[in-house]
Amino acid sequence: MSNQKKRNFQIEAFKHRVVVDPKYADKTWQILERAIHQIYNQDASGLSFEELYRNAYNMVLHKFGDKLYTGFIATMTAHLKDKSKLIEAAQGGSFLEELNKKWNEHNKALEMIRDILMYMDRTYIESTKKPHVHPMGLSLWRDNVVHSPKIHSRLLNTLLDLVHKERTGEVIDRGLVRNVTKMFMDLGESVYQDDFEKPFLDASSEFYKVESQEFIESCDCGDYLKKAEKRLTEEIDRVGHYLDAKSEDKITSVVEKEMIANHMQRLVLMENSGLVTMLLNDKYEDLGRMYNLFRRVTNGLATVRDVMTSHLREMGKQLVTDPEKSKDPVEFNASNSSFEYFINLNARSPEFISLFVDDKLRKGLKGIADADVEVVLDKVMMLFRYLQEKDVFEKYYKQHLAKRLLSGKTVSDDAEKSLIVKLKTECGYQFTSKLEGMFTDMKTSEDTMRGFYGSHPELSEGPTLIVQVLTTGSWPTQPAVPCNLPAEVSVLCEKFRSYYLGTHTGRRLSWQTNMGTADIKAIFGKGQKHELNVSTFQMCVLMLFNNSDRLSYKEIEQATEIPAPDLKRCLQSLACVKGKNVIKKEPMSKDIGEEDLFCVNDKFTSKFYKVKIGTVVAQKETEPEKQETRQRVEEDRKPQIEAAIVRIMKSRKILDHNNIIAEVTKQLQPRFLANPTEIKKRIESLIERDFLERDNTDRKLYRYLA
């Protein structure tokens, strides 16, 4: 306000002229106290809000806020103590009703009182930082009623009892329970949790512990799962009707733990009704239920997967041992998506199926009639169709096939070729072209060898070299590993190299020392003669002992130049495997240490003349190997996805995001299930490289750039 204004009639802050008389404060308080009583006694209709408000206002104004506040607390407390006694006196079923009724009354009264004391709330309480009227009123209720010794446990037990009744089939008054749980929530989340939720969860845990034990003794797997599912649905329903929403996750965890997690193994392996039975009898609904329930618990699906896997292997074994049975198509009747679910649940299914085939093609199909062989292979194809990640299978298959071919371990060329034809029919030429290439290489190599020895007749004395020339694109890539070959061998290798390059100029050869094998004739200390079949690395190591009796690890490493991890594995297979320990190691520990000493095991014996020590059998991959394979598969998928995108965009010219994803997924489906995120990444990469562009107006539209 500027001084210029002629505001001489200065209106000062209103100063009350009433004399401050201590008796005045008492009188005013009495009016208010009486009013509070009347409000609690449901007799408030005759009261004037304005008058009461003004009285409270005046008290605070005249610095009697203290008296007002303490008076309010004392009066309310006294009332609540009375109410508490009334509630305690209620019999049986009316206990909860009485509590609920008094709670509602208290809330209404509290509201009115708060309105009357609003001035105190805003001024006196603000400055003294004491609890405001409304929260104070709730605390008083909590302390004097809910936590009163005679009510506290009775209340909890009554509620838990009702829940139990409902669980055993009785109908209860849900609205009443909801009001009470809501009361807990209004009093504070910690009150709800401590005074109700925690004991509720404990009681539920007990209940389901007992019930699940009963059920599992008396029901079969399918029925048990039905019951478990029903209980789960019930509990969720219960929360919706009369518990706080935050309890849902907690109670479902309890049910999942007691009914499912604690009995997982027993359920899955249950005789005549467990997972295997469900699969064999096409119990798709049960399987689906099992999947949905087990998915909720840690390791639930892992348990299922493991059983599935062993089952698959068992089935495979059974097929072979009982050819009659293998003619029965019912066993493999898996024409439903739940089977597909399971097969693809296990990320290792492609690997395992390939291993199964490998096993068969090495020895399993030995001596079995051709027709039966066909049946086995057809069944393999059936499984193959369900795989979503066919390209992973292809990778493993290639690896295993390579090993089979190179070690000469395939039991039947015809069986191999037959399977490839089946794969070709299923997946097209591209899928199998490389596999066929591998066979071609083997054949060509045979011809090459004949040519080599034909033109070098002097080499028929001395060590025989058999070379397989592998075309790089067709075979699984391995980095070339350095290795010093023994002199006799390297001379031969050089001769071959010049022969080959003489007839095939412009090509490059690199020796894959980690893939070769050797047959060595050995004479041991007591004159035992054996022919040892070993890997190339092992041969290099063994040949060193022609010139030295004892060698240290370091000396061997230096002489052979084989990288440490491969060398260690090689030495382990020569020195630490019972029945195959042609080398002695000091100390006799299982692991290869850099200070170890080696010498020939003169005491070596074996029943057989020919002893195989190679480590070339296809095995289940170790974790790091698995990761590597996985990574390679992912890398290979990228260009395939891009090719699909470009193909589609070229023909459609303009397409929106969701449709591209759908089309690409469809196109790639014969090979693998494309990940939408990955597809998006590829699209963006293509945009960067100007194959596509985004539409200016609609960000979700893409255009093909010619």
Place this chain on the structure above:
Amino acid sequence: MNSIIAVFHQYSKTSSNLIDPQGIVLLCSDLDVSRTDITILMLAWKMKAEKQGYFTQEEWTRGLMALRADTLDKLRKALPELEKEVRTPSNFADFYAYTFRYSLTEKEQESIDIETICQLLDIVVGSTFRPQVDYFVEYLKIQNDYKVINMDQWMGFYRFCNEISFPDMSEYNPGPAWPLLLNNFVEWIRDKQA
């Protein structure tokens, strides 16, 4: 009549022939009334005084004749009666409106700033509608929509106090009948109550 004028001259300034703010201070003191009491406003109303802080001889005479008081003593004794008269429903509305106009100090002024309004509310209706005034004053201080109050809003508040029960306000219907300021006010209270 002469005595009335005589009393007038006890407080007026000779040069202007007006009782000015200083004179009013003296008058209040002699009447045993606080300057900020509603009483002096009631007196002004009775006189139909036009300018806040000043009484003309004409206004003075009008007022005292209506009160039948020709001495200071008689005037003092007439005050309680005056209050009763003002507080009759029909008069009070008029009085309430008058206090607003009386507070407009500049020629073309049509609204009054928030701070003054708050004080005015307290004096004029604070004793009759304590809670409403408390709430409204708090609201006026924190809201940002209005920096001044006009006559329509001033009267709206009076109607609100008389027609709407407080604090439940169940009969309140936001609509063209009420100034926007009061709609916002009611909404603010409802939010607080929730």
